Amino acid sequence: MIRNLIRIEDVTTQWWDGLYSTFCDILEHPNDYVDACRGKVMASLFFEPSTRTSFSFQSAMQRLGGGVFGFTDPATTSASKGETLADTIRVVSAYSDAVVIRSKLEGAAQAAALYSPVPVVNAGDGGHQHPTQTLTDLATIAQLRGKIGGITIGLCGDLKYGRTVHSLVMALEKFDNVRFVLITPPELKMPDYMLDHMRRTGQNFTEVTSLEDTLPELDVLYMTRIQRERFPDYNDYLRLRGVYVLTKDKLRAAKSDMTILHPLPRYDEMGYDVDDDPRAKYFDQVRYGMLIRMALLANLCNQKRETPHSHPLTTNINCTNPICVTSAEPYLPRLLSLEGGQSCGYCDKSLI
Amino acid sequence: MIRNLIRIEDVTTQWWDGLYSTFCDILEHPNDYVDACRGKVMASLFFEPSTRTSFSFQSAMQRLGGGVFGFTDPATTSASKGETLADTIRVVSAYSDAVVIRSKLEGAAQAAALYSPVPVVNAGDGGHQHPTQTLTDLATIAQLRGKIGGITIGLCGDLKYGRTVHSLVMALEKFDNVRFVLITPPELKMPDYMLDHMRRTGQNFTEVTSLEDTLPELDVLYMTRIQRERFPDYNDYLRLRGVYVLTKDKLRAAKSDMTILHPLPRYDEMGYDVDDDPRAKYFDQVRYGMLIRMALLANLCNQKRETPHSHPLTTNINCTNPICVTSAEPYLPRLLSLEGGQSCGYCDKSLI
Amino acid sequence: MIRNLIRIEDVTTQWWDGLYSTFCDILEHPNDYVDACRGKVMASLFFEPSTRTSFSFQSAMQRLGGGVFGFTDPATTSASKGETLADTIRVVSAYSDAVVIRSKLEGAAQAAALYSPVPVVNAGDGGHQHPTQTLTDLATIAQLRGKIGGITIGLCGDLKYGRTVHSLVMALEKFDNVRFVLITPPELKMPDYMLDHMRRTGQNFTEVTSLEDTLPELDVLYMTRIQRERFPDYNDYLRLRGVYVLTKDKLRAAKSDMTILHPLPRYDEMGYDVDDDPRAKYFDQVRYGMLIRMALLANLCNQKRETPHSHPLTTNINCTNPICVTSAEPYLPRLLSLEGGQSCGYCDKSLI
Secondary structure, eight states, rough: OSBBBBOGGGHHHHHHHHHHHHHHHHHHOOGGGTTTTTTEEEEESSOOOOHHHHHHHHHHHHHHTTTTEEEESSSGGGTTSSSOHHHHHHHHHHHHHHEEEESSTTHHHHHHHHHHHOOOOOOOTTTTTTTHHHHHHHHHHHHSSSSSSSEEEEEEESSSSHHHHHHHHHHTTTTTTTEEEEEOOOGOOOOHHHHHHHHHOOOOOOOOOEEHHGGGGGEHHHOOOOOOOGOSSSSHHHHHTTTTOOOOTTTGGSSSHHHHHEEEEEHHHHHHHHHHHHHHTTHHHHHHHHHHHHHHHHTTTTOOOOOOOOOOOSOOOOOTTTTTTHHHOSOOOOBOTTSSSBBTTOOBBOOO | OOOBBBOOOGGGGGHHHHHHHHHHHHHHHHHGGGTTTTTTTEEEEEESSHHHHHHHHHHHHHHHHHHEESSSSSSGGGGGGTTTTHHHHHHHHOOOOHHHHHHSSSSSHHHHHHHHHHOOEEEEEEEOHHHHHHHHHHHHHHHHHHHSEEEEEESSOOOOSOHHHHHHHHTTTTTTEEEEEEEEEGOOOHHHHHHHHHHHTTEEEESOOOOHHHHGGGGGEEEOOGGGOOOHHHHHHHHHTTTOOOTTTTGSSSSSSOOOOOOSOOSSSGGGGGSTTTTHHHHHHHHHHHHHHHHHHHHHTTTTTHHHHHHHOOOOOOOOTTBBHHHHOOOSSBBOOOOTTTBBTTTOOOOO | SSSOOOOOGGOOOHHHHHHHHHHHHHHHHGGGGGTTTTTEEEEESSSSHHHHHHHHHHHHHHTOOOOHHHHHHSGGGGGGGSSSSHHHHHHHHHHHEEEEEEEESHHHHHHHHHOOSSSSSEEETTHHHHHHHHHHHHHHHHHHHHSSSSSEEEEEOOOOOHHHHHHHHHHHHTTTTTEEEEEEGGGOOOHHHHHHHHHHTOOOOESSSSSSGGGOOOOOEEEEEOGGGSSHHHHHHHTTTTTTTTTGGGGGGSOOTTTEEOSSOSSSOOOOGTTTTTTTHHHHHHHHHHHHHHHHHHHHHHOOOOOOOOOOOOOOOOOOOOOOOHHOOOOOOOOOTTTSSSTTTTOOOOOO
């Protein structure tokens, strides 16, 4: 059982199997779930706006018969100014059965979990983690292809700044016989620490630069957006954004049963003429995202309230990541990453 | 059966009869409807704010046991910037069982319907249509007077820019023996195309300028607001706004069972001293508006999801209406009005 | 039975006993209440933002199976500009079964109640009243100490501007054997009219300046925030804010079963090191606040709609309080306070 969903690494294969089984059951018997969260309420704290993620969680909770309160826009968070995140979480969790939190600060969800008597879900914390997007991707692949293993998946676009694909790689590692093709321009290739990680865990992967040459081998093509906000230099953005554009024309070379996914929103990287292709599944992916969040909330919102452990107050956090939550919330206890021991337990950046 | 409610012209007499019958049933047996939309969720997309319309839909859906997500203010729509309306609708409809949309762009709801697998309701698109206001007016007249036909109705105020009264005229045409008295100053008289339409469909109507002289003949008096935003010249507004003011004093000449309606909000055109008159029914009208929306949503939210047809992408829309949705969403397929064939299928403006 | 909750003085001991009994029942059998407001909807009108109060009401209503609509931020109230409060209330109450209103204008909730066919709850009107905070405090004391009477309670901090403590004093007067210790710097001592009132009603109270000296005698310590916005002179604020700070260290002198309360949010007046002390109960207080609002809404939302009385329109209100609701809504009928006869029936300020 998972108490909080903070990182995709929290997800074990066994827990995933249970979650996906609930997902399938909701898909087949939605009426069995209309009371799954009756009398329960979800807090939705979007310190950074993200309309579609927020809507997906809200709809999921309401379909389960539960209620939702919170804010969806930073303009409405002024009310919590002058209050620490710890106090906000303690108040909000007093009113709710699960807290969904989105923030620009890396580690914000982890910090929230320290003070919450109810489960906390990370709905995106800066460039760090966005685990429910990854669960969405897994559920979509499993649903559309029968199972997750035994596929060749192309990850195309910005693999340098793309949090989504990093998490997807981490998650797919746990399934058998997944082959990765990393399709990027040199400027946006997968970072070394991810490549090292893939080598260390024995992944089967290739790095290529041509989308067209690679298309015929793929079972799944995962397109990503080239996000302008990730580029310090706007000219680099302009030069690169059109490089990996999927068109109806290029699709002729692909397998007839290939699955095209995209985390959305899209810009230029995927033409509107692709939408009518039966292989285009990114809008199904959107719906599956809501359904996997239903499965998640049905589980988390029905867990018992638990008094959080008390934490020593810290005045000496030494994480140097300027957007780590510890930089904004200096009272947070010092926390080391479970795995390495030498990285920040909030944002996972190296402390050395 | 209606799939989408875009224009008041979509409403047939037969469909109306069914809707009104549900309305009456909800009024008498509200407890029978508390689960009518259980497990269902309505998306409420107010690209233009309209507090009372938004509240009416939200309350209606929640009374049926359903959930609501969306935005009520343009300030919170920034999140969808850079995304086409088509993609926004495809995402939002993946999360919902009906989409309610309000926009300044004429034809926005029609455009939304092209991409939605669930029913779309037009909650106002610029000066074009606002069909649920008209359903509210019909339900109120039917409820308060026993039936809709056989009445003399005075439409008073701004009949030139008043979308509400144009739609009401179109709707009342379908009932027997309705006599219209159009009460306006010359500057705000009913436009020629509406007068032509009324003549063509054989309506019984008179144009007058005096409210006081006309009052004694009326069964229903439909007051409208003189909206400042409709006047290019502010001085014209100042000169005209006080012309057709209803007061307790003037009401002495009216029938004792006359019904006074107003779409609200009101400004100067209807004195507060009228509120206590038993003929003042505009706050009942507000409540009937919520109830007719309950009847509508109970029907629409329980329809099956249907994959929308694919649409050719267009680069050559020739509608010249600057606030037509096609001006902001240039990929929309070319659409001709069903009736004429020579007007835009989104905003109904002539294409010639 | 209470129809509206506008002032804490509206609360009789008998009504409180019933409310608290429901509170206890909800705490023990929450599942018995998941349908208590099924098919009902609460309007939540926050003309002034107050995130935690708004969330508390929203969560309470949804846990009872009811719906919520409204606004939580003044930025979204622009839509009601140009409309009177009377009309806003008449429209919103047509959609709802209870209206919760928060405003900077004193007497706003009282004004709303004049026009509403459904119960109105005051969620804070300027410096005037905030009765559900007081109900929260009462429920917390009763729950944590077994009963309300027979205690020595210290009220610490800003007793001059603190609406919360004034209301709490008024409420505690109705219980037996409550001794008050008023702990303030001279600049922020309890106003004379409150002291007069306490003397008149025979309260047992002492005024002291030292928190530390007083701690050992207290059963309940009610801390309050020194609010910057109450100080015309910022230097006064800077000088005073640190004076009455509670720390883990000072707590050694207190009784082992003392109960520490705080209406939150806190700033410097209560150190984070106090949170882990078992006597710190302010986060329990937050949760009890939601539960007492559940008890309140379960009662109010199930009352019958009642046509409000008609009111004479007034052009000559003589309340001179610049933030009285009558200054913004000049049509309001003249209303005298029930008790005195010489104070404003909206904001309770003297009219002489």
